[in-house]
Amino acid sequence: MKTKRTIFILINTLRGGGAEKVLIDILRRINFDRYEITLGLVFPSGVHINKIPSQVKLIYLMPENPFFSRLLNKIMFEWPNKIGVDFLTKIFINIRFNETYDLEVAFMEGLSTKYLRYKNNRNKRIAWVHTDLKNNHYTSSLFESVSEESRFYNSYDQIIFVSKESMLEFNEMFGVPKNKQLVQSNLIPRSEILYKSEEFQVSKSKFTIVSVGRLEIQKAFYRLIEVAKFLKNEGYEFEIWLIGEGELEADLKAQVQNLDLTSEVQFLGYKHNPYPYIKAADLYLNTSITEGYPLSVCEAICLGKVVVCTSSPGSREILGDNEFGIITYHESYAIFSSIKQLIDTPELFEEYEEKSLERAKIFDEKKTMREIENILG
Structure with a gap:
């Protein structure tokens, strides 16, 4: 043996x-x-x-x-x-x-x-x-x-x-x-993500943005809240779901309160299965200061979501030069402008939905596991 x-x-x-x-x-x-x-x-x-x-x-x-x-x-x-x-x-x-x-x-x-x-x-x-x-x-x-x-x-x-x-x-x-x-590259279990996204239904009535991650400095969720303020000031009807927990939760909730965004920004906490929420949303937003290989962006792509993401080594590798999603500068107004363009241009939004599903094909879990096992010897 x-x-x-x-x-x-x-x-x-x-x-x-x-x-x-x-x-x-x-x-x-x-x-x-x-x-x-x-x-x-x-x-x-x-x-x-x-x-x-x-x-x-x-x-x-x-x-x-x-x-x-x-x-x-x-x-x-x-x-x-x-x-x-x-x-x-x-x-x-x-x-x-x-x-x-x-x-x-x-x-x-x-x-x-x-x-x-x-x-x-x-x-x-x-x-x-x-x-x-x-x-x-x-x-x-x-x-x-x-x-x-x-x-x-x-x-x-x-x-x-x-x-x-x-x-x-x-x-x-x-x-x-x-x-x-x-x-x-990280292992992205695409088939499991698709399966779990069907476990339960999540309802919504407005244009919905979702973001997943630990509530910590590196994720820069304060930008997401500032984007919400810009959208509200422009008169858009929308909702933002923030999934995750962390040391900055109290600070972020205070920011939402101070900017009068309690009806727009929802803190959903940590979810063992966030995929039905990502599937139900219209757009996935990543506001991180930097990412090596943003897992949640990959998961959103597997579910055919339009992605807006701040520039980082990982986001550029996954999304290309705005080919499979929109990459923005690290400024809240720049992020808002990209989202506004997508909302105001339905044909562009649909194009990125199609591109997202196309990009999801790169996530081959069997191939990735073979590569990882080769590393382990």
């Missing part, structure tokens, strides 16, 4: 983000006759934990005991660059993650990439980069300098990028040898 290839995958949490969902989609489709998977979580939390296949062994870095978890959290994350803390962190990581694997994968930037490097037992290591770190360098506080972060990345055997442009932006910062780099 052939021995299975043992793989350890480390990710920060399984919260409701795009990278986390991609990982779950991969694990649900991977060949367990070929691989023995152990999944490590830095934090024992996230909405996707109950979706982990039973064949996957799950281990946590942070203990589930609240007292010890708070203590370690303070030491490891509030003082990440203090003298002696790195040394203690390395010891703790090697106690918690003490087994040897054929392949180790840091599936996210930041903590996963840093902590996997601390493991003593190692064969081949891969780091996955899901964002444009040049324009969204959210990991900077975890390293003493860009040079230190670069050394961590250079210690990996291979780095996987979700888009070509995000790889080029990464190279401007970190300069990893080209023979270590590979672009691999």
Whole structure:
């Protein structure tokens, strides 16, 4: 009997983000006759934990005991660059993650990439980069300098990028040898998206815009609310559905209240199945500061939605030069102008609906899984 290839995958949490969902989609489709998977979580939390296949062994870095978890959290994350803390962190990581694997994968930037490097037992290591770190360098506080972060990345055997442009932006910062780099598009389970979009019906009575994502700085949902104000001032009848949760929810709701948009902007919270809402809406809007490969945009395209998206490496790779959707500048008025043009020009709107369905054909989940399994070996 052939021995299975043992793989350890480390990710920060399984919260409701795009990278986390991609990982779950991969694990649900991977060949367990070929691989023995152990999944490590830095934090024992996230909405996707109950979706982990039973064949996957799950281990946590942070203990589930609240007292010890708070203590370690303070030491490891509030003082990440203090003298002696790195040394203690390395010891703790090697106690918690003490087994040897054929392949180790840091599936996210930041903590996963840093902590996997601390493991003593190692064969081949891969780091996955899901964002444009040049324009969204959210990991900077975890390293003493860009040079230190670069050394961590250079210690990996291979780095996987979700888009070509995000790889080029990464190279401007970190300069990893080209023979270590590979672009691999995210897994987009098109057939499942179409199936789940039929699970229930969502009714609407006005032109409806939908947006999905964590309510955090990088998603720039304040722009969406400003767009709503412009649309209202122009006299349009519309509704915006914002699906997601996060630390900025109170601030965004206050902005909606202050701009008198409570009838127009609806906060729907996190949805395990957002697809019926995306299907029911007329237009999908992405306002992010940057994206490596925007998962929600891909999902909207699978459902034939017209997409308006701020410019980023991922959006340009998916939508082309306004060929399959409209890419705008990072200004609320520019986003509004693009939406206004679509509403006012029905033939243009219909053209982009057709283009969206055409573009959805690139999402071949079987082909993508073959490519990912080739990476895993």
